[in-house]
Amino acid sequence: MHDDEDDAMTPETIRAAQALRADVLPTEAWSEAVVQRAMSARRARGWFRVGAGMLAAAGVAFAAGLLVGGRDTPRAATAVAARDSGNVPVQTVAWSEAGADSGIARFVAVAPDAQSVEVVGDFNLWARGRTPLARMADGRTWSVQLPLGVGRHTYAFVIDGQLVRDRNAPASADDDFGVPSSVLLVQGRR
Amino acid sequence: MRRGLAVAAAVALLGGRASAQARIMSDAAAREVTLLADSASKAGAPVSALRAKAGEGLLKGADDARIVAAVRSLLGELLASRQALGPQSGDADVIAAASALHAGATTADLRRLVRAMGRDRGRSLAVPFTVFADLLTRAVPREAAVSQLARLLEQHAREADFSVMRSAIEMDIARGVSPGTSLERRASAMLPP
Numbered sequence: 001m002h003d004d005e006d007d008a009m010t011p012e013t014i015r016a017a018q019a020l021r022a023d024v025l026p027t028e029a030w031s032e033a034v035v036q037r038a039m040s041a042r043r044a045r046g047w048f049r050v051g052a053g054m055l056a057a058a059g060v061a062f063a064a065g066l067l068v069g070g071r072d073t074p075r076a077a078t079a080v081a082a083r084d085s086g087n088v089p090v091q092t093v094a095w096s097e098a099g100a101d102s103g104i105a106r107f108v109a110v111a112p113d114a115q116s117v118e119v120v121g122d123f124n125l126w127a128r129g130r131t132p133l134a135r136m137a138d139g140r141t142w143s144v145q146l147p148l149g150v151g152r153h154t155y156a157f158v159i160d161g162q163l164v165r166d167r168n169a170p171a172s173a174d175d176d177f178g179v180p181s182s183v184l185l186v187q188g189r190r
Numbered sequence: 191m192r193r194g195l196a197v198a199a200a201v202a203l204l205g206g207r208a209s210a211q212a213r214i215m216s217d218a219a220a221r222e223v224t225l226l227a228d229s230a231s232k233a234g235a236p237v238s239a240l241r242a243k244a245g246e247g248l249l250k251g252a253d254d255a256r257i258v259a260a261v262r263s264l265l266g267e268l269l270a271s272r273q274a275l276g277p278q279s280g281d282a283d284v285i286a287a288a289s290a291l292h293a294g295a296t297t298a299d300l301r302r303l304v305r306a307m308g309r310d311r312g313r314s315l316a317v318p319f320t321v322f323a324d325l326l327t328r329a330v331p332r333e334a335a336v337s338q339l340a341r342l343l344e345q346h347a348r349e350a351d352f353s354v355m356r357s358a359i360e361m362d363i364a365r366g367v368s369p370g371t372s373l374e375r376r377a378s379a380m381l382p383p
Contacts, residue, residue: 122242126249151282151316152289163250170360173293173327176260177250183324185356187317187349
């Protein structure tokens with residue numbers, strides 16, 4: 001994965017976008033199956049051999065599972081997304097792929113009516129204008145990828161100037177300002 | 191001179207540009223943040239985390255007093271983490287450990303996880319500490335969380351293992367499974383037979 005692929009839709013990005021905007025989102029059973037597959041992929045000595053693709057799929061499955069919320073109708077998923085993003089009709093997701101001492105984080109938003117989408121977080125000192133998402137060819141999906149160090153990162157989306165927490169990620173415990181953030185876990189290949 | 195430094199710090203915190211939502215910190219508050227950052231630097235704590243915290247407060251429209259209090263609180267957690275983990279620990283580990291402390295962990299918990307690394311000592315603990323913080327945030331009992339994470343570390347679990355377990359637990363909780371039950375079930379499933 002290279003930085004110069006920012007403008008390209010990677011297979012993982014396409015999967016995430018498809019999962020987020022599908023007429024019928026992946027079912028809870030499918031999400032569980034992906035996670036179970038990841039958890040059962042044990043190495044010879046008893047531990048896992050979890051590939052980056054599988055982890056990305058698990059992340060997307062998890063996000064999609066949350067969006068579905070146990071229901072499998074598009075209406076239910078849309079309602080959840082609209083409520084969770086502060087009445088902004090968008091869906092958001094972020095995940096990372098492992099590197100040696102860093103990872104590649106991907107932030108994706110399906111926001112067809114938005115004029116601007118960006119991500120702010122500890123990695124850019126929560127400064128506006130530093131990490132915009134690019135609108136993809138479909139006109140609905142916004143995406144950016146960036147290298148992040150291994151560990152914990154807090155972030156939020158800014159959509160048309162409105163701070164939107166990614167509800168498909170754990171909320172940050174250290175919300176000191178009354179406006180929750182999300183946590184992205186970036187792992188290395190260790 | 192100090193006023194100049196304070197203004198420079200405020201500008202630096204904003205990354206050199208003001209957004210529609212962010213505002214400029216007062217000189218006095220910026221001066222306090224600068225002093226806290228100096229303390230962090232002298233103690234070997236990651237200053238970037240403090241700058242990010244201040245930037246987050248500015249973007250979220252918090253008042254100066256709240257921002258300074260948050261930065262001061264974070265500094266305390268970073269210093270406690272650095273002390274618990276030892277001077278050789280990396281910044282990512284210290285930041286993740288501080289988030290665990292903020293979520294309710296104790297420094298004894300941090301030291302227990304460091305010990306559990308055993309022969310893997312020297313590996314980063316940033317991912318396990320992050321998972322620890324997330325579990326506490328999701329109301330997993332502290333003792334259960336640290337015990338299960340220590341078991342996994344003793345069994346040389348990899349970062350990817352913790353990541354998958356975290357996703358699985360989040361999924362369980364979203365379905366209504368109690369956090370403690372989910373942790374026990376998922377961690378047991380991961381341990382070698």
